[in-house]
Amino acid sequence: MKWINLCIIGLLYFCSACSNDVDFGEQYKKQVYIVNANLNAGIIDASLMMEEEAQGSISIYCASSEFPEEDVIVHYKIDTAALNAYNVREYENATELYMTAIPENLVTFGSETVTIKQGEAYAVLPFTINTAALDPSANNTLPITLTDASGYEINPELQTCFYRLELDNPYSGEYNATVNILGAFNDYYYPQFQNFVTKTLGAGGMTSLKVPQSTQVVIQETNPNYFIINWNQEDNSLTLTSPVEGFQMIESLNLAADFDQTPESVKVNYYNPDTQEFIVCYKFPNTAMIYEILKKK
Template sequence: MKKINYIKCVLLGFTAIAFSSCLKDKTYVDFSQGGQSAELTLSGLNSFPQDAITSDTALIQFGVNIASSSTPTTDHKITVDVVPDKLTSYLASNNTIAYELMPTNAYSFRTTVVDIPSGQRLKILTFTVLKNLLDPSKSYMLPIGITSAPGLTISANNSTHYYHVIGNDFAGAYFAQFIRTPAGGDYPHKPVTLTPVSPTLFQAVSGYAALNVHYDVSFTKTGNGATATYSKFAVTLNADDVKNIFGTANGISVTTPASFVHPPDPSKQYTYAEALTLFDFQYDVVNSAGAGRHVEDIFTKQ
């Protein structure tokens, strides 16, 4: 399913897991340079999708770990900090989204020296990101990494978390109205969140059968700020959702693909306020019993 709706950052259960088993997993351990390695658990570019921040107030936890073939026998001090150079190097090879460094007023993390005593491997750090203080139209990154680990090798691949927020002008809090014909499960005013996938693609959840099938809504943006305009709107049902949730799991077939109830003018450049009136979507299905259903979802900005 193509969604970036949450951040897998709370390491629930890590303290209950024997790290001897984790040491065998190459996802977490870097022995490429031998000896003992300092790392951040579940970090690096392979974990980039899980480091997306979507909630307005995100409480984030991550582990600082010593990876080695045997239990450490000396005390270690590992310094963890915000590393702006990691953003620079990321953008040099990944320039699809123009991330900016997250401003300091939007997060609580500060330089931290982690003391890991002899016989132990792991410490958990916690900080908060206040996404609601950020410009929703911009994308931000907060790269947090190990900057010093005397006596240890800093992992080449697992020493940085690339926490990030994807900006999208239309993401955020909305009220949803769901209408099924014939009626069933309808609701008039449900708080929902439209989630960003990229700066010009967001997702909105359909109310049909409470199955959480998503619309993918794309558009083109011209200009920036208050004078920006929007065009070339398109809506589809998420293909993975249709296959896995509708088809495989519930025997539902889409008979008429998603469309706008009031189709946008393909030649028009819409203002932001005008664009918000377009988010009224519909489609048709046949359920597992062979009954036809018409679905309409209307999203109104809170």
Template sequence: MKRISLYTTMIGFAVLSSLSSCLKDESQPDFTKNQAVIELPIGSSAANGGGNSIAAAFTVDQTPSDYFVYVNYAAPEAAAQNVTVTLKVDTSAVTKFNTVNGTTYAQMPANGYTLAGNTVVIPTGQRLVKFPIKINTINLDPLKTYALPITISDGGGFTVSGNFGTLVSIITLKNKWDGVYTVTGTMLDTQNSALTGQYPRTLKLVTQGPNTVAIQDGDSFAHGILNAGAGSSYGSFSPVFTIDNTNSTITSAINYYGQPASNGRSARLDASGVNKFTMSADGKTPVSMKVKYILVQNGDRTFFDETWTYTGSR
């Protein structure tokens, strides 16, 4: 019995010793000893080595648009001193990103952005600050998708993150009439009475240039109609409207698929319509659009008379 008691006691000491060893953090990380890392934390990664990216869209305007990326002091405690971080536009990051992801984003030209400087200070007691950038949309092509790569070139004495040291901003442009609309109105096909209008309907106007937009239905450049009461659309037909920037008057309509398209369909503005956008008081956001246009195929075939009410951005 004494041997059993002694054996049991020895096992108990062993277990306690093992628990004590765990409590001394033999297997758990001690976060209090982590070294500070400087990073650009916002963005998503495809985990393929191409780098982190974030998407941003801007409306074309004479006035440059405000944009920023976050710079973070990653550590258990906030910065105990001012940390000056140096950043740069790193064109090599775009080449790498495109190569790895199979994309063809254009490097944003030098006149497409303005940096207030190349440094940002993380103040004592803080972690996260903004690095401000101006996007000069008027100098950019709305038909292109741009990449603006920002890289930390100096962490102010601290380690620069290997995974979050570069952020590629993928930038697209929209003109001020671009957006999602609820469309009501009438449609008359003079050649096929089975084809009728499908209203109300949610449609989009999608930027094609600084002052042009095309009708998009779902993910297709088209306009939903009814064929004997069933959902349909005219093949290879989507009006592209040109708008006067000074007063938001629609000056013309052509077919997105060609004028005419391969099936002989063209678009033409009906001069009897109001053909104009009503804009917000500051002139930057559409309220509604009234427009008449015609599908031309072997003459003036289909007449549209519509009101588009803006519901939000795409």
């Protein structure tokens, strides 16, 4: 009886061992996907200078338990339809938040396919964008979808990315901002509140800057209240515009140090080359007037 029990135990152990055998060659699916396509619903944020040949790229990865034994040829396409569907699904009627597809004639790819070399895990898809021709006020985006890969499946959840651009120029970046929120007294103004913040200014054009409103430090996607500094570099004069209806550029300012001090006329809306500062004065609807000095860090 004891011998029979030992046989049964041995048989059960043998069966258990067989059931736990793993074919490690099939443990992971052989898939190709775009790196970081799973972040922020497929949106890859990038900053490029406004120039005729700005360089960008995405990385394409092949997943498997082993490196590929031969070259993997990956096909791709610009997928405007996927971008349009995403806009409608995510933003519905808030069209001001829609991403705008970069025109195909402004994009140049190095080749029609991407090759992941034998024994390597990934490859880079480089491209050139004529960012100088883009509208800086738009959410310029390059939608790319992988369509086919030799010997590998395409991961359907990671096959599309939206390469969204933040445009830069030589003057964009971080600025120290002195924001004076003005109070009115008689026929002049005085700094009722003064705030010191660091603002991130984006490109509004080759010589223009997008500036967050008042004490905001960045332009908010869901509440894009900003104005644009248009810089005439011949005489250093500035004009201010904004997509916000009712925005005003204040062209003259009588300013006093305090409400009971003697006011004086202050020059506004110009670039001071000696101090390298932008001096602006503006007003958004239903807010106080702002006198602001911006100096790049």
